[in-house]
Amino acid sequence: MRSALALIRVSLLTAASYRLAWIMSIAGLALQIVPTYYIGRTLDPFLAPAIKGEGSDYFGFLVMGTVAYLLLAAAVDSLPRALERGINTGTLELIFSTPSSVPSLLVGLTGYELLWATARCIVVLGAAAVFGFHAHWLRFGEAAVILAMVVATYFGAGMIAGAMIIAYRRTASIQTVVIVGSAMLGGVTYPTKLVPTWIGRFSDLIPMTYGIRAVRRITIDDWPLRAVLPDVGTLSLFCIAFLAAGSLAMTHALRRARAEGTLSQY
Amino acid sequence: MTLAAPANLRPVSSMSSPEPALRLHDLSKRFKVRRSLRETLLHPKDATFVHAVQHVSCEVQTGEFFGLLGPNGAGKTTLFKMLATLTSPDEGWATVHGVDVMKDPRTVRRMIAPVAADERGLHWRLSALENLRLFATLYSLRGSELEARVDEVLGVVGLRGAERRTVGTYSSGMRQRLLIARALLIRPRVLLLDEPTRSLDPVSARDFRQFLRAEVAGPAGCTVVLATHSPEEALELCDRVAVLNKGRLLAVGPARALERQYSDERYHVRTRNAGHQVFRELEARGMIERVTIGDVDVDGWTSVECHVPGGADEAAQVLAALAGAGVSVAGFDRLELSLADLIERIVRTREPGASDA
Numbered sequence: 001m002r003s004a005l006a007l008i009r010v011s012l013l014t015a016a017s018y019r020l021a022w023i024m025s026i027a028g029l030a031l032q033i034v035p036t037y038y039i040g041r042t043l044d045p046f047l048a049p050a051i052k053g054e055g056s057d058y059f060g061f062l063v064m065g066t067v068a069y070l071l072l073a074a075a076v077d078s079l080p081r082a083l084e085r086g087i088n089t090g091t092l093e094l095i096f097s098t099p100s101s102v103p104s105l106l107v108g109l110t111g112y113e114l115l116w117a118t119a120r121c122i123v124v125l126g127a128a129a130v131f132g133f134h135a136h137w138l139r140f141g142e143a144a145v146i147l148a149m150v151v152a153t154y155f156g157a158g159m160i161a162g163a164m165i166i167a168y169r170r171t172a173s174i175q176t177v178v179i180v181g182s183a184m185l186g187g188v189t190y191p192t193k194l195v196p197t198w199i200g201r202f203s204d205l206i207p208m209t210y211g212i213r214a215v216r217r218i219t220i221d222d223w224p225l226r227a228v229l230p231d232v233g234t235l236s237l238f239c240i241a242f243l244a245a246g247s248l249a250m251t252h253a254l255r256r257a258r259a260e261g262t263l264s265q266y
Numbered sequence: 267m268t269l270a271a272p273a274n275l276r277p278v279s280s281m282s283s284p285e286p287a288l289r290l291h292d293l294s295k296r297f298k299v300r301r302s303l304r305e306t307l308l309h310p311k312d313a314t315f316v317h318a319v320q321h322v323s324c325e326v327q328t329g330e331f332f333g334l335l336g337p338n339g340a341g342k343t344t345l346f347k348m349l350a351t352l353t354s355p356d357e358g359w360a361t362v363h364g365v366d367v368m369k370d371p372r373t374v375r376r377m378i379a380p381v382a383a384d385e386r387g388l389h390w391r392l393s394a395l396e397n398l399r400l401f402a403t404l405y406s407l408r409g410s411e412l413e414a415r416v417d418e419v420l421g422v423v424g425l426r427g428a429e430r431r432t433v434g435t436y437s438s439g440m441r442q443r444l445l446i447a448r449a450l451l452i453r454p455r456v457l458l459l460d461e462p463t464r465s466l467d468p469v470s471a472r473d474f475r476q477f478l479r480a481e482v483a484g485p486a487g488c489t490v491v492l493a494t495h496s497p498e499e500a501l502e503l504c505d506r507v508a509v510l511n512k513g514r515l516l517a518v519g520p521a522r523a524l525e526r527q528y529s530d531e532r533y534h535v536r537t538r539n540a541g542h543q544v545f546r547e548l549e550a551r552g553m554i555e556r557v558t559i560g561d562v563d564v565d566g567w568t569s570v571e572c573h574v575p576g577g578a579d580e581a582a583q584v585l586a587a588l589a590g591a592g593v594s595v596a597g598f599d600r601l602e603l604s605l606a607d608l609i610e611r612i613v614r615t616r617e618p619g620a621s622d623a
Contacts, residue, residue, distance in 0.1 A: 006403035010389060010396065017391040017432075090386030097350050098404040099375045261297060261318075261344060261353040 003100035007108025008115065011082075015112065029120050033127040036062050050191045054213055055220040060135065063128040064219060065188040067121045068212045071147055072182055074117030075154035076175045079162040082109035087165070102254065110158070114151065136222045143215045146232060150211035153239040154178070159246025163253035182208040207238035285364040287456050287489035288326040288349065292358035295319040295344050295513075318344040320513040321358070326491060328363075328455075331483050333504035333521065334493040335609055341513035342493040346458045349491075350380040362456055376405070379449035380458040387445065390434040394425055394444050397433060398451065405452045419447040422481060438465040442474070450482070456489045457482060463496060471496070475503050497605035501525070509612045516616035521608075528611040529603045531574050533581055535588070536597035540568035544591035553584055567596055 015022060040059030047058045055061040086092030086109065095105055125133070161174040185192065185199065186208025192200055203209045214228040214235070256262075299314040319341040326332045334342045347353035349360060351371035360367045362374045389397050398416045407415055420426045423443035433441060442465060449457055462478075463471035475498065483490050494500055500507050501521045508518045517524055540559045548554045553576065560569035574581045578600075585598050603611070 002406075002408070003404050006400050010392065010400050013396060014389060014391050088386075089389075090382075091389065093352060094387045094401075095404060097352055097375060097380055098401065099372045099406065100404045255354075258352065258354045261295070261347060 001104065003098075003104045004108035004111055007095070007105065008111035011109075011112030015116070026120070026123055029123050030127045032066075033063075033124060033131055036066065036128075037131045047190070047194075050193050053221065054187070054191060054216040056134075059128075059131070060133055060220045061191075061216065062189060063124065063133050064135075064216050065212060066124055068147065068150060068208065068215065069183055069188050070117050070121050070124070071114075071151050072154050072188075072208060073179050074113050075151040076158045076161065076178050078110040078113035079106060079155070079158040080165045080171050080175060082113070083162045083165045084169075087169070096254075102250075106159070106162075106250070110155070135219045139218045139222065142225055143219045146211055146214050146218070146228075146235070149232070149235050149239050150208065150215075153207045153211070153235065153242045154182075156239070156242025156244070156246035159243075160249045163246070163249035166250075166253040166257050182206050185209070187212050207235055207242070210235040210238070285361075286325040287328045287330065287363060288324075288332075288491070289361045289364075290325070290345075290358070291323050291360070293319055293322045293345070293348065293355050293360055294357040295341075295348060295353065295355050317513045319348070319355075322510075322513075322515045323358075324508060324515060324518055326489055328489055329483065329487050330489055331479070331503055331505045332489070332491045333500045333507035334491065334510060335495075335500055335507050335605070336510035337609065337613075339512070340510040342510055343460060344513075345510070346380055346460055346491070346493065349374075349456075350378055350458060351375055352380075376452060377455040378458065379452060379454035379456070380460070381445050381449045381462060382460045388433045388441060391432060393430045393432055394420070394436070394447075395429040397444065398429075398448060401448050402451050407451065415451055419450045422450060423447040423477075439467065439470045442466060454488060456491065459490060459492045459494075461493055461495065463494075463499065472498070475499060479503060495605070500605055509609055509616075511609075511613045511617065514617075517612045524612065525603050525608055528608055528615070529601075531577050531581070532601045533572055533574050533584075534597065534599050534601050535570040535572065535595060536567050537570060537588070538566055538568070538594040538596075539592075540570050542591060542593050544588060544593060545570070545572075548584060548587060553580055553587070571601065 037059055040057065040062045044058040047061075051058060051061050055064070083092060086095070096102075125135075129135075157174070157178045161171040161178075164171045164174060183189065185195070185203045186206045187203065188208065192203040192209060195203070210231040214231040217223040217228050217231075218225070294317070296315040296317045299316055301312075301314065305312075322341075322345065334345065336342055344353060348355050349362065349367060351367050351374050354368060362378050365373045365377070367374050389400070392400075395416065398419065399412065402412045402416055417426070420429050423446050425440065425443055425447060428436070428440065433444065436444065442462065446462070459478075463474055466474060478490060482488050492499060492504060504521055506519055507521045507524065509516045509524070519527075540562075545554070545557060549557055549572075554572040554574055557570060557572040560571070562568050574584060576583075581598075581600070585595070588595050588598075
């Protein structure tokens with residue numbers, strides 16, 4: 001745990017040394033809420049019937065979708081990016097030559113990105129609240145647990161991409177496929193009811209569909225937790241499957257890198 | 267560069283252990299050669315391998331300063347990576363103070379510290395202090411012990427006072443010392459140094475060698491394995507050296523002994539009478555061979571090099587014969603082998619297929 005925290009601290013200090021990028025990222029996100037607000041308001045009359053059961057207005061629907069998307073992108077992309085950076089800077093081999101356990105190193109390498117994504121979500125929610133986003137704020141504890149499950153699920157996908165970085169130095173755009181696919185078909189920016197039925201079937205295979213639906217129902221529509229348990233249960237199964245697949249892929253990739261001596265080659 | 271002695275760099279407790287610091291047995295590693303797409307498609311089952319390390323067996327004793335010599339691609343770095351648990355051997359085994367690198371890598375990592383000459387392994391936008399704190403934590407140091415140890419190693423490598431500067435502003439020499447400081451954090455029992463003075467100026471390199479001998483291998487009782495191309499490091503620093511070529515261990519021993527073994531008793535004579543009859547007479551009697559006469563220098567002296575097959579005793583007779591013939595001799599020295607020549611000769615004579623010298 002301490003190893004993970006030390007790596008998170010180093011990532012924080014490194015990121016903080018690029019002050020301008022830090023400030024611009026936060027400012028850009030806060031400003032992004034302005035077009036989101038106007039798009040939400042403009043499209044609300046057309047989409048309100050379709051989003052029934054997942055929010056009372058389209059602006060709120062979009063805000064929670066943005067929050068989920070930020071976490072999804074960080075969960076999928078943080079590990080492969082950190083590994084790629086570690087290989088290029090030569091630090092990866094060195095941290096793997098310490099007695100710290102591999103899981104704690106992986107959490108440490110990605111922890112900052114995930115915490116930063118969480119901070120950005122809070123900025124989005126704060127800015128949205130200024131623009132009139134009505135949510136059941138007391139239910140955000142339960143929503144946070146579901147979002148954490150979404151993050152864990154997609155972290156499994158990130159582990160597969162990370163394993164490909166270690167084994168092949170390229171991910172074959174796995175992250176892009178997962179992020180874009182989940183955003184397009186998982187109901188991030190529009191309800192999945194709107195897409196043609198044959199495409200909509202793919203939505204059922206995407207963890208985000210269940211996670212974001214449960215979160216919206218709890219935070220916007222104030223559904224009781226038991227009402228969203230089917231979605232949470234399905235998400236749990238995805239979570240177990242993705243994490244298991246990611247762990248297997250990572251173990252295999254590290255074993256292969258040690259056998260081939262390619263841990264530090266770039 | 268000033269390298270201060272550490273205040274409390276304690277001796278390793280198990281110095282008296284009979285187990286060698288490193289034991290390598292039949293250690294081998296090969297890597298698959300990447301093939302073109304066409305070759306892969308045409309012959310999917312064929313594979314070509316390059317043998318990075320081949321059946322290397324040797325022991326390094328506790329506290330020993332051990333040099334690894336050899337041309338580029340000899341297998342030195344692969345050997346280091348296997349000892350550091352970063353690459354797994356294909357055959358054979360290796361132990362660090364009795365612990366198998368494959369069976370218990372985490373314990374090995376607590377005893378062994380690899381230092382690559384590559385400065386990329388540092389976080390350049392952070393200070394030296396933050397770099398050291400990170401690795402101290404990864405090596406399970408905590409609280410006041412961590413801070414004390416970080417301060418101590420900063421003092422050891424002479425970076426105290428510059429510890430809050432970002433590493434990006436450091437010179438190459440400072441970064442090299444920081445890499446060493448990082449390795450010393452865990453009080454390693456074995457230090458693996460891969461060309462540590464490659465980026466240092468001659469004076470800093472000399473100071474660094476003194477520091478290694480006096481403060482790392484000496485009082486700390488640390489075993490140091492050093493891959494180097496530097497003659498000073500091989501001949502002056504190392505107790506023993508091993509010569510590797512194409513992954514094979516060709517020779518092990520004290521560098522001076524190897525140099526004596528592989529040198530060919532070649533002498534240099536500085537004389538004003540290079541064309542004197544006595545040289546031809548000595549050559550005819552077989553006391554000197556392969557005589558080469560160099561250019562005359564501005565003072566009128568000529569360098570003559572010759573092989574004296576009878577060694578030092580016969581060299582004395584040659585010198586007496588030259589003096590007796592009235593030849594002016596200003597210098598008569600045995601030519602020492604350069605490191606490059608030594609490696610070349612060992613490779614030439616010990617490689618399979620080569621005739622024994």
